[in-house]
Amino acid sequence: MSTKSDKDTLIEMGFPPDKVARAFQATKGAGLQPAMDWILSHPGDLDEPAGGQSLGGQPSGEASGSEATASSSGNRDPNLDGEIQDGEQTAQSLICNDCQKMFRDGAAAERHASRSGHVNFSESTTPIKPLTEEEKVAKREELKRILAEKKESRLLQEKEEEKLREKKEKEEERLAKAKIKAQIEADKKERAKKREAAKQAALEEQQKETAASSVAPKEYTETRLQIRQPSGAPITHTFQATDTLEVVYEFVGQKVPGSFKLMTTFPRKILDGAERSKTLKELSLVPSAVLVVST
Structure with missing residues (x-):
């Protein structure tokens, strides 16, 4: 977007810098359009020289009180009437020999030189005339175009800023989602790691x-x-x-008189007959057991 001020815009349109400054002062800085309207509505002030009368002062070109008195008395001084002899013409403006633009004073020419780089200026006896009605219309149209361009430029800038803001917000949202996704993946891996560790411990x-x-x-x-x-x-x-059950029978027979049988307590089973030839290991009576003597 252009950084050119409203004052620069009016100066580049050809209005004198001093006049532009007075216009913004008179309109209290209300903006480009009010300043230009004030300039166009004060055509007589366009001819005021730099450092001339302030607003409300005596317009340029009008006779002072002493001049009016001298005129009415009939004692007219040719110098007071502004009459000069041939060859006594003085500069009324400055002209840029590079681009042929005319300027009211040296200050305006210096500003033009600093902006354009032009350095060739000369004095001119051509006065800077007030704008005609056609020129005023043209200036207003030019101002409308400039204002429209500024508005369009501002809208484009706002749209660009909105796009950049939306892009930034989307990027921030993307990064936030990526961070959440990464955290979820990390949690999944941690849970899987714990499950695998528990599974490995159980397997071991x-x-x-x-x-x-x-x-x-x-x-x-x-x-x-x-x-x-x-x-x-x-x-x-x-x-x-490896002793057989028969060995146990013989041992018990030494302690118990008469005939008897040996049996287990639970389940109750009589150990006799062919079992007498089996070893205590084969009868599952190892490493200890309880037998009951049945008579």
């Missing part, structure tokens, strides 16, 4: 239990039998695991 525990259960049972070479009699204290004795 199972393997330990399997290994423990697969250990070969201890081989017992002896068994301790408690033999309960129909009366009296139980008989406790240690036998070899």
Whole structure:
């Protein structure tokens, strides 16, 4: 967007800088359009020289009080009438020999030189005439065009700023969503890691239990039998695991008179007959067991 001020715009349109300054002062800085309207509505002030009368002062070209008195009295001084001899013409303006633009004073020419880089100026006896009605219309049309361009430029700038703002907001939203997604993925990985660790721990525990259960049972070479009699204290004795049941019968027969049978307590089962030739290990009476004497 252009950074050119409203004053610069009017000066570039050809209005004298001093006049532009007075216009903005008179309109209290109301803007470009009011300032130009004031300039066009004060055509007589356009001919005021730089540093001339302020607003409300005596317009340029009107006779002062002393001049009017001298005129009415008939004692006219040719100098007061502004009469000059041929060849005594003085500069009424400055002209840029590079672009042929005319300027009211040296200050305006200097501003033009600083903006354009033009350095070739000369004095001119051509007065800067007030704008004609056609020129005023043209200036107003030019101002309308400038104002429209400024408005369009401002709207384009606002649209561009809106696009940049929306782009920034979308980028911030995208980054926020990406951050949330990354956090969700990190949480998923952490939960999966914990599940895998728990699964691995359970597997190791199972393997330990399997290994423990697969250990070969201890081989017992002896068994301790408690033999309960129909009366009296139980008989406790240690036998070899390879002893047959017959050996137990012979041992008990030394303690119990008469005939008898041996049986297990639970489940109750009489151990006799062919079982007498089996070892205590084969009868699962190792490493200890309780037998009952039945008479």
